Amino acid sequence: xxxxxxxxxxxxxxxxQRLCLFHAPPGxxxxxxxxxxxxxxxxxxxxxxxALACRALAEAGHAVLQIDLRGCGDSSADFGxxxxxxxxxxxxxxxxxxxxxxxxxxxxxWGLRAGCLLAAADWGRPVNYLFWQPMTSGKxxxxxxxxxxxxxxxxxxxxKGLMEQMKAELAxxxxxxxxxxxxxxxLASGLEAAKLSPAGPPGRVEWLEVSTREDAALTPxxxxxxxxxxxxxxxxxxxxxxxPGFWATSEIELAPALISRTVEALA
Numbered sequence: 001x002x003x004x005x006x007x008x009x010x011x012x013x014x015x016x017q018r019l020c021l022f023h024a025p026p027g028x029x030x031x032x033x034x035x036x037x038x039x040x041x042x043x044x045x046x047x048x049x050x051a052l053a054c055r056a057l058a059e060a061g062h063a064v065l066q067i068d069l070r071g072c073g074d075s076s077a078d079f080g081x082x083x084x085x086x087x088x089x090x091x092x093x094x095x096x097x098x099x100x101x102x103x104x105x106x107x108x109x110w111g112l113r114a115g116c117l118l119a120a121a122d123w124g125r126p127v128n129y130l131f132w133q134p135m136t137s138g139k140x141x142x143x144x145x146x147x148x149x150x151x152x153x154x155x156x157x158x159x160k161g162l163m164e165q166m167k168a169e170l171a172x173x174x175x176x177x178x179x180x181x182x183x184x185x186x187l188a189s190g191l192e193a194a195k196l197s198p199a200g201p202p203g204r205v206e207w208l209e210v211s212t213r214e215d216a217a218l219t220p221x222x223x224x225x226x227x228x229x230x231x232x233x234x235x236x237x238x239x240x241x242x243x244p245g246f247w248a249t250s251e252i253e254l255a256p257a258l259i260s261r262t263v264e265a266l267a
Contacts, residue, residue, distance in 0.1 A: 005054070010067070010097055016076035018090055019068040022101060023058035030061040031266060032102040033130070034094050036069075036115035039191070040079070040145065040181050042247040043072060046112055049246050053259045060263045063102045067094045080175050080182030084190020087118055095123060108266065113247055114141045114191065122200035129205045130262065131196075133247070136225040138194030148179040196225055202233035206265040210243035210255050237265070 006024065009017035035050060037043040054064045068075040069090045071082030091109075098107075108128045111119040116134035135141045146166050153162055166176050173185040207226060209218065218226070218238055229236050243255025 005066075010093060012070070012076065012090070012093060016070070018070070018076070018093065019074040020094070020097065021054070021066040023054045023064040023066075024101075025058050025061045025063055027061065029063040029102045029105045031063070031106045031108055031128075032098050033057060033062050033064045033108040033110050033266075034091070034098055035064060035066045036091065036109065036111045036119050037066075037072065038113035038115050038247055039141065041179060042113055045249065045252065046247045048252050049254055049258070050112070052254070053262055056259050056263050057266065060267070062108075062266060063098070063105065065094055065098045065101075078182065079187075080184045083184065083186030084118075084194070085186070087187075087190075088121070091118065091121075091123070095125075114138070114194075117141065117191070117194040117196055120194075120196050120199065124200070126201050126203055128203040130266065131205065131207045132258070132262075133209050133245070134196055134207065134222075134225075136196040136221055138191045141194075142188055142192045145178060145183070146176075149176075152179070198229045198232040198234055203235070205229055205234050205236040206262075207236055207238040208241055208258060208261060208265065209239070210241050210245065210258055212242065212244060214242075216240045239265075 005021040007021050010020045012018050035054065037050065038046055050066065054066060057064050067090060069082065070086040071077045071079040106128060107125065108130050109119040110130040111134065112132040114135050116131045117138050119129060146163060149166065150162055169176050170183065170185045170188040175182050175184045209222065218240065226236050226238055239261060241255065241258045241261045243258050244253045246253045246255055
């Protein structure tokens with residue numbers, strides 16, 4: 001039986017805290033894994049899937065750390081106060097914490113959706129990547145988020161010119177309210193500039209996407225991104241797994257095959 005996760009607050013800059021959950025394996029860790037959650041409401045929709053996958057990985061011998069980034073979940077600050085640089089600092093903070101608990105084990109950064117964009121950087125150490133439904137362009141991720149407000153305003157006929165207006169507000173450093181979230185300019189500009197590009201010494205990439213279609217294939221965008229990683233020397237293994245897009249469904253849904261395939265991929 002998997003022990004309960006160790007829940008704690010990790011001290012951060014300026015007296016702030018980050019909520020963390022550490023899932024310890026029953027014995028010596030085969031690897032250490034840092035999970036980076038997706039953007040805004042996708043994080044909440046994915047919490048159940050992330051929790052089940054963390055437990056499954058711990059049972060399989062991996063030490064897993066989850067962190068709520070600044071302004072997210074139960075961590076300090078509001079979402080509108082967070083910047084992309086804050087989130088990068090949180091990753092470094094979490095890596096130091098993981099190193100202190102598991103000094104000697106291969107490192108995996110596991111991202112879901114926009115969390116993959118945050119993970120893909122040179123962290124000054126060898127890293128392997130586990131990508132769940134990776135977004136390859138931060139610019140596209142930002143546009144998709146802005147469209148949530150666009151869709152909400154269409155019924156009233158107030159959507160004309162709204163996309164340009166929101167982009168102008170963000171570019172000027174002013175916050176925009178979207179789908180219950182306050183998006184600040186510092187977070188928007190950092191997300192927009194992010195790309196899923198290889199950095200640092202080459203390692204392994206487990207690239208997992210889900211689809212409800214039996215004949216599903218990788219999109220040309222994914223194939224192009226994967227080629228870029230392979231050309232840089234990374235060993236990339238893409239797979240399509242049966243399951244729903246749980247990060248965006250109206251009800252909380254699960255993709256059990258994705259969890260089992262993830263455990264197999266890190267074996």
